Amino acid sequence: MNRSKQIIRTSYIGIAANVLLAAFKAAVGVVANSVAVVMDAVNNLSDALSSIITIVGTKLSARPADLKHPFGYGRVEYFTAIIIAVIVLSAGITSFIESGEKLFNPTEPTYSTTTLVVIVAGIIVKLLLGFYVKRQGVQLKSDALIASGSDALFDAVVTLATLVSAGVMLIWHFSIDGILGVLISLLIIKAGVEILASPINELLGARISPELVATIKGEVMKFDGVRGVYDIILHNYGPSLLIGSLHINVYDTMSATDIHKLTREITETFYAKHNIVLTVGIYTIATGDNRRTEIQTKVMQAVSNHPEIIQMHGFIYYEEEKRISLDVVPDISVTDEARFAQTLTKEIENLFPGEQVCIIIDHNYSA
Numbered sequence: 353m354n355r356s357k358q359i360i361r362t363s364y365i366g367i368a369a370n371v372l373l374a375a376f377k378a379a380v381g382v383v384a385n386s387v388a389v390v391m392d393a394v395n396n397l398s399d400a401l402s403s404i405i406t407i408v409g410t411k412l413s414a415r416p417a418d419l420k421h422p423f424g425y426g427r428v429e430y431f432t433a434i435i436i437a438v439i440v441l442s443a444g445i446t447s448f449i450e451s452g453e454k455l456f457n458p459t460e461p462t463y464s465t466t467t468l469v470v471i472v473a474g475i476i477v478k479l480l481l482g483f484y485v486k487r488q489g490v491q492l493k494s495d496a497l498i499a500s501g502s503d504a505l506f507d508a509v510v511t512l513a514t515l516v517s518a519g520v521m522l523i524w525h526f527s528i529d530g531i532l533g534v535l536i537s538l539l540i541i542k543a544g545v546e547i548l549a550s551p552i553n554e555l556l557g558a559r560i561s562p563e564l565v566a567t568i569k570g571e572v573m574k575f576d577g578v579r580g581v582y583d584i585i586l587h588n589y590g591p592s593l594l595i596g597s598l599h600i601n602v603y604d605t606m607s608a609t610d611i612h613k614l615t616r617e618i619t620e621t622f623y624a625k626h627n628i629v630l631t632v633g634i635y636t637i638a639t640g641d642n643r644r645t646e647i648q649t650k651v652m653q654a655v656s657n658h659p660e661i662i663q664m665h666g667f668i669y670y671e672e673e674k675r676i677s678l679d680v681v682p683d684i685s686v687t688d689e690a691r692f693a694q695t696l697t698k699e700i701e702n703l704f705p706g707e708q709v710c711i712i713i714d715h716n717y718s719a
Contacts, residue, residue: 355492355592356414359406362488362497366403366504369481370396377470396474399507402436402500409435409496413590426590430551433495437548440503444540447510451533471515478508493591495551502547506540560586560594565718568598568628571621577602577614579637582665582679584718586628597631601665604636635666644669650703651678655696660685663716675708676700681716689713 377393409432417424486501488494513532520528569581580601586594600618602611615632622628638645647669655664655678666679678700686692693711700709 355494356410358488358492359410359494359497362485362492363403363406363410363500366406366481366485366500367400369477370400370403373474373477376473380466380470399504402439402503405432405435406494406496406500408432410494423589423595424593426593427555427588429494429496429590430554433499433551434548436496436499436503437544437551440499440506440547441541441544443503443506444537444544447533447540448537451530451537454527454530454533468515471511474511475508475515478504478511482506482508495547495554495591498550499547502543506536506543509539510536554588557587560584560588560718567626568622571625572598572600572618575614575618577606577610579603580635580665582635582663583633583714586718593627593629595629597633599633599635599665601635601637603639605639606636636668638667638669643671647676647704647707651676651700654700654703655680658696660692663714666712666714673708674706675710676704677710677712679712679714681714 374393374396377396381393409428413425413428413432415425482501482503482505484501485497485504489497489499489501513536514529517527517529517532520526564586565584568584572578572581578600581598582601583597583599585598586596589595600615602614606614611634615634618632619630622630638648648667651667652664655661660683661680662683663681664678666677668677669675670677680696682689682692693713696711697709700711701707
């Protein structure tokens with residue numbers, strides 16, 4: 353079963369659980385002639401909304417690419433997660449307002465056996481549903497499922513607080529509804545903000561994880577002929593598709609045909625294995641006993657003496673133009689990049705009088 357079908361199946365389970373719980377509460381409410389319990393059953397039907405939103409969003413995100421959206425619709429999933437996160441956040445804010453009113457105007461709730469049975473049933477179902485949906489969301493990397501599962505768990509926590517409040521009222525005849533409500537509301541609001549942050553960060557272009565960077569570098573380095581991996585840039589077009597580029601170092605003795613074959617093997621492997629669409633650029637390493645190799649060695653030695661430089665690559669020497677070009681990646685201690693580049697340029701020009709030097713300040717987008 354593919355990822356989209358698993359997400360939809362999990363959401364259907366969420367809908368079924370809420371509908372069954374609503375049916376149970378409605379039946380108990382009718383038998384016990386309790387309007388409050390019947391209304392709680394209606395509320396459970398509305399809780400299925402997050403699962404419905406997840407299903408709609410997943411189906412929309414699975415639409416194939418077209419002329420207007422050549423990279424597909426995968427990012428729709430992030431908007432789905434944002435909508436559910438807003439629902440969670442709204443519930444927390446509403447609960448906070450209502451609980452705050454109870455602090456200043458406390459009421460004495462009454463709890464019957466019927467009410468307690470409904471409360472316990474709600475806690476059990478919501479806890480099981482919440483843990484299941486959230487676990488599936490983590491496994492499937494679905495922010496929408498994670499948000500939906502969190503929504504169910506918070507419902508369970510709120511209901512558990514009601515049960516605790518009922519116990520305190522029955523034993524000590526003291527209402528703590530308002531206090532528990534405020535504390536739990538703040539917890540829900542905090543979680544809602546955190547849930548909202550994840551899909552928003554993805555839409556804004558979050559940095560890819562260090563683990564994925566290490567995986568990419570390690571796997572690319574296994575290809576015969578690759579001597580280094582640099583400039584990894586990846587753009588997220590949904591949880592199932594990444595598009596980007598990287599550069600590799602190869603010896604300057606490789607033919608164009610060999611380079612073509614190597615880059616094709618890398619791109620095909622990463623698309624098949626990780627669903628990553630890669631463009632592979634080439635940097636060459638000078639070999640042999642010649643002017644280019646001599647300059648390369650001395651330039652690399654000079655640059656390596658600067659501890660604030662964390663990476664250097666892309667060396668090229670244009671013999672006819674007498675021009676040296678090099679990319680360097682400084683650390684965060686370098687705040688004036690233009691001045692730093694000028695300093696390096698003068699240093700290398702002093703090593704090679706008459707040569708034109710071009711230092712390009714590069715940035716690490718994937719560390």
